[in-house]
Amino acid sequence: MIDVPARELKLIRNVSTHGSPPYFDPGNYAREITFNPGGSAITFTMIGNHGHWELRTLDLVSGAEQVLFPDRCAHHLYPSWSLDGHLAYYRNGPPQSGLFIDDQFVGGSPGGESPVAWIDSNSFIAFGIGGLQRVDLRSGSIMQMVSGAARFYDPAVDPGRSRLAYVRFDGPDVDGEEIWVAGIDGSNPTRVTHGGADFKPAWSPDGKSVLFVRFGAGLSLYDVASGSLTQVTRKPADAVAWAP
Numbered sequence: 001m002i003d004v005p006a007r008e009l010k011l012i013r014n015v016s017t018h019g020s021p022p023y024f025d026p027g028n029y030a031r032e033i034t035f036n037p038g039g040s041a042i043t044f045t046m047i048g049n050h051g052h053w054e055l056r057t058l059d060l061v062s063g064a065e066q067v068l069f070p071d072r073c074a075h076h077l078y079p080s081w082s083l084d085g086h087l088a089y090y091r092n093g094p095p096q097s098g099l100f101i102d103d104q105f106v107g108g109s110p111g112g113e114s115p116v117a118w119i120d121s122n123s124f125i126a127f128g129i130g131g132l133q134r135v136d137l138r139s140g141s142i143m144q145m146v147s148g149a150a151r152f153y154d155p156a157v158d159p160g161r162s163r164l165a166y167v168r169f170d171g172p173d174v175d176g177e178e179i180w181v182a183g184i185d186g187s188n189p190t191r192v193t194h195g196g197a198d199f200k201p202a203w204s205p206d207g208k209s210v211l212f213v214r215f216g217a218g219l220s221l222y223d224v225a226s227g228s229l230t231q232v233t234r235k236p237a238d239a240v241a242w243a244p
Contacts, residue, residue: 001060013058013065015046030056031238032115034079039243043068043079043087055079055089069103082118099126106137117155117164119184125155125164132166132186145186156210157184158203165192165201165210179212179222192222193229202240213237 001010015030032045041059048054048067053075055068069076074093081087088101090113098108099116114127116135123136131147132155146152146166154167164184168191169177179192179201192198197215204211210222211232218233219240 012042012060012063032078033239033241034081034115035241035243036081037083037085037244042241043081044239045077045079052093053077055087069100078113078115080115080118080124082121082124084121086118086121088116088118088124101137114153114155117157119157119161125157127153127155132164145184146182146189147186154199154201156201156203158207159205160207163203163207165203165212167199167201177215179210181210181222181224192227193220200239202242205242205244211240211242213240 001012002008003010013030030044030046034043035041036043036057040061041057043055043057045053046056050072052072054071055076056065057068058065068087071091071093074091074097077090077092079087079089086101088099091097091100092113096105099106117125119125119134122138123134125132125145126135130144132145132152134143134145145164151169152166153169156165157163158165162184163181164186165179165181167177168180176195177197177199178194179198180189181192182189192210198212198220199215200213202211203209208224210224211219212222214220216236218231218235219237221230221232222228223230
């Protein structure tokens with residue numbers, strides 16, 4: 001955990017957060033980090049003793065760790081907390097695969113799997129066929145927000161609930177995995193990075209910047225007002241999350 005103003009590092013869990021076989025121990029590898037709404041704990045995915053990815057929560061005060069929704073038959077991936085404490089994630093395995101919220105099945109994932117980005121307690125942005133979609137849980141409606149020939153994933157909603165950051169990949173006018181920022185409705189899309197492999201955008205709590213992972217090159221920070229990019233860390237990383 002990084003204290004940005006103090007420029008201090010604190011080890012909260014001795015576990016690998018980057019690598020590929022055979023360079024890491026799959027039994028001690030974590031990814032997809034997210035803070036709970038109060039910032040007192042983190043939820044992450046880790047391979048359990050049964051060989052499947054499982055969700056774990058780590059209390060940052062006591063250090064207590066526990067497995068959420070124990071399941072020996074399926075992978076649990078891409079956790080995302082809503083502001084009022086609901087946990088969305090994807091379950092992959094029998095008897096049912098798809099998006100779950102608080103251990104309750106919500107629907108399939110025809111477009112693939114990627115963390116959802118909560119807008120409020122009843123709606124979120126999700127990765128679907130042809131782009132990013134807004135899902136309303138009360139009405140069941142699905143509205144296309146960002147679409148095109150490219151692939152879109154890793155949506156992230158800013159704290160003011162007015163802007164959306166996401167990854168755009170594999171399209172006619174895309175050089176690689178790029179970070180884009182748009183209005184919450186997909187309007188006025190702006191390309192942040194060009195080429196390379198950038199992913200996992202995360203908004204700062206004040207909404208002024210976006211932190212993201214650059215493949216093999218650590219974390220970079222995008223300043224929304226100036227459009228400037230700053231490299232923050234140099235060692236490879238796979239995921240990032242801001243405390244609320």
